[in-house]
Amino acid sequence: MQIEAIETPCLDWTGDALAVGLTHADLELTGDWAALDERCDRALSEAIATGEFDAKTGNAVVLRLGRTSAVRKLIAVGLGDRDTLDLNSLRAASASSVRLAKNAKVKTLGLSLPSLETAATAQAIATALRLADHTDNRFKSEDETKGVTLEAVQILGLGEQTAALSRAEAIAAGTILARELVAAPANAVTPETLAATAQQLASDYGLQLEILEREDCEKLGMGAYLGVSQASDIPPKFIHLTYKPEGTPRRKLVIVGKGVTFDSGGLNIKGAGSGIETMKMDMGGAGATLGAARAIATLQPDVEVHFISAAAENMISGHAMHPGDILTASNGKTIEVNNTDAEGRLTLADALVFAEKLGADAIVDLATLTGACIVALGNNIGGLWSNNDHLAAEVQAAAAAAGEKFWTMPLEEAYFESLKSPIADMKNTGARAGGSITAALFLKQFVGETPWVHLDIAGPVWAEKEDGVNNAGATGFPVQTLVQWVLA
Numbered sequence: 135m136q137i138e139a140i141e142t143p144c145l146d147w148t149g150d151a152l153a154v155g156l157t158h159a160d161l162e163l164t165g166d167w168a169a170l171d172e173r174c175d176r177a178l179s180e181a182i183a184t185g186e187f188d189a190k191t192g193n194a195v196v197l198r199l200g201r202t203s204a205v206r207k208l209i210a211v212g213l214g215d216r217d218t219l220d221l222n223s224l225r226a227a228s229a230s231s232v233r234l235a236k237n238a239k240v241k242t243l244g245l246s247l248p249s250l251e252t253a254a255t256a257q258a259i260a261t262a263l264r265l266a267d268h269t270d271n272r273f274k275s276e277d278e279t280k281g282v283t284l285e286a287v288q289i290l291g292l293g294e295q296t297a298a299l300s301r302a303e304a305i306a307a308g309t310i311l312a313r314e315l316v317a318a319p320a321n322a323v324t325p326e327t328l329a330a331t332a333q334q335l336a337s338d339y340g341l342q343l344e345i346l347e348r349e350d351c352e353k354l355g356m357g358a359y360l361g362v363s364q365a366s367d368i369p370p371k372f373i374h375l376t377y378k379p380e381g382t383p384r385r386k387l388v389i390v391g392k393g394v395t396f397d398s399g400g401l402n403i404k405g406a407g408s409g410i411e412t413m414k415m416d417m418g419g420a421g422a423t424l425g426a427a428r429a430i431a432t433l434q435p436d437v438e439v440h441f442i443s444a445a446a447e448n449m450i451s452g453h454a455m456h457p458g459d460i461l462t463a464s465n466g467k468t469i470e471v472n473n474t475d476a477e478g479r480l481t482l483a484d485a486l487v488f489a490e491k492l493g494a495d496a497i498v499d500l501a502t503l504t505g506a507c508i509v510a511l512g513n514n515i516g517g518l519w520s521n522n523d524h525l526a527a528e529v530q531a532a533a534a535a536a537g538e539k540f541w542t543m544p545l546e547e548a549y550f551e552s553l554k555s556p557i558a559d560m561k562n563t564g565a566r567a568g569g570s571i572t573a574a575l576f577l578k579q580f581v582g583e584t585p586w587v588h589l590d591i592a593g594p595v596w597a598e599k600e601d602g603v604n605n606a607g608a609t610g611f612p613v614q615t616l617v618q619w620v621l622a
């Protein structure tokens with residue numbers, strides 16, 4: 135599917151289908167809307183009169199026009215209230231237009247939406263179009279998308295927007311890489327596959343790559359990370375990919391993603407009804423880290439960025455950690471593993487110690503860390519914790535611009551009480567209450583003075599069903615936030 139932006143206003147456009155976004159106020163059909171309605175043999179006013187189209191968010195109709203019309207179909211998409219119109223309304227309308235156009239076997243689609251700031255508008259629309267068009271047929275033996283395909287979308291009335299469109303393509307490609315890594319099952323994406331993906335990115339984009347093998351990690355004393363990987367037949371891969379700009383970088387940043395390619399729970403095995411069959415997505419942090427690397431390497435900002443994942447599989451075997459084992463992390467701290475299913479934080483502990491040593495300006499980690507965060511915030515909002523209000527505000531601003539949601543959560547020191555161990559420096563699992571907060575407090579033990587943000591993305595990496603901008607399945611969350619943060 136080709137995406138273009140052209141200055142042509144919607145009244146002059148010709149092609150298979152024209153999609154237009156209307157707010158409640160536009161239902162009066164004055165000015166250009168009246169002219170459009172006229173050209174469409176009043177199909178639009180009729181749909182409004184019958185109540186089929188009411189311009190509410192999520193409401194849309196496909197209207198078949200007369201044979202003599204310059205467009206065969208008119209797609210009207212609801213944008214809700216004019217006062218609350220924002221880039222997210224435009225993203226959802228763009229995604230819905232693509233889905234309806236594909237359903238209606240449209241080949242060429244013109245899309246006319248109100249403009250906010252033009253470059254940002256074009257970027258948001260183009261990214262949403264590309265992501266809505268993405269389907270994953272890698273594991274189907276037959277191509278189910280045979281027949282008419284949507285060949286081209288022309289975004290109308292915003293000018294050519296070359297720079298915005300290429301930014302959108304880079305961001306969407308990174309998001310799709312993350313989606314495909316997350317959606318692939320655990321027998322297709324292993325720590326070795328993640329390392330191979332990093333290798334491919336390094337050679338495609340000229341990035342530096344360091345892969346630490348098990349022995350290298352042993353030398354660095356990464357006992358927490360290696361404890362998690364020790365029951366698996368697949369070796370751990372500690373991935374460290376670096377993008378360096380030409381000249382002196384404006385900032386040096388680190389992104390650390392949890393890369394547990396399958397989380398069985400270990401000997402504290404996940405039981406029936408625990409969602410164990412969905413635990414291929416427990417490398418969502420690593421997937422988004424590599425997706426962001428791809429986008430950033432394409433966009434070439436003047437910022438040095440390190441992409442890290444301590445990739446491992448959390449399995450059971452005769453080599454498995456026993457519940458109660460004591461591990462020593464690479465900063466010398468000892469951990470009593472009172473629950474082998476709290477494995478993500480163990481891998482992140484050593485990854486954060488490694489990240490801290492890079493002497494960066496900021497570290498952001500992202501992890502499908504706790505079911506508790508899903509209980510707290512639901513499936514569409516990630517949790518955000520930070521030791522630095524300024525950095526937290528930066529990441530929140532990036533997320534708002536990217537249309538991804540995070541809620542800032544407390545690093546409530548008093549809650550560390552439940553992580554205290556009688557025998558080691560700490561336990562890896564605290565009280566059930568506030569479980570996503572104690573997980574964040576655990577991570578904090580492995581970060582020093584560097585400004586740090588922890589993102590719990592357990593909910594939003596996966597969409598049960600299509601919603602607004604997301605297709606069902608892996609979402610690629612929060613690649614767009616990460617890229618926006620690095621570029622800002």
Ligand code: BES
Pocket residue numbers: 397399409416473475476477478502503504505506563564569592593
């Ligand atoms: N990978 C899970 C968290 C998770 C749960 C992600 C559901 C996505 C959906 C994590 O490793 C885990 O098992 N966490 C435990 C922690 C508990 C043992 C303290 C949890 O959330 O139950």
Ligand code: MN
Pocket residue numbers: 397399474475476477478
């Ligand atoms: Mn687990």
Ligand code: ZN
Pocket residue numbers: 394397416475477478502503
């Ligand atoms: Zn996990």
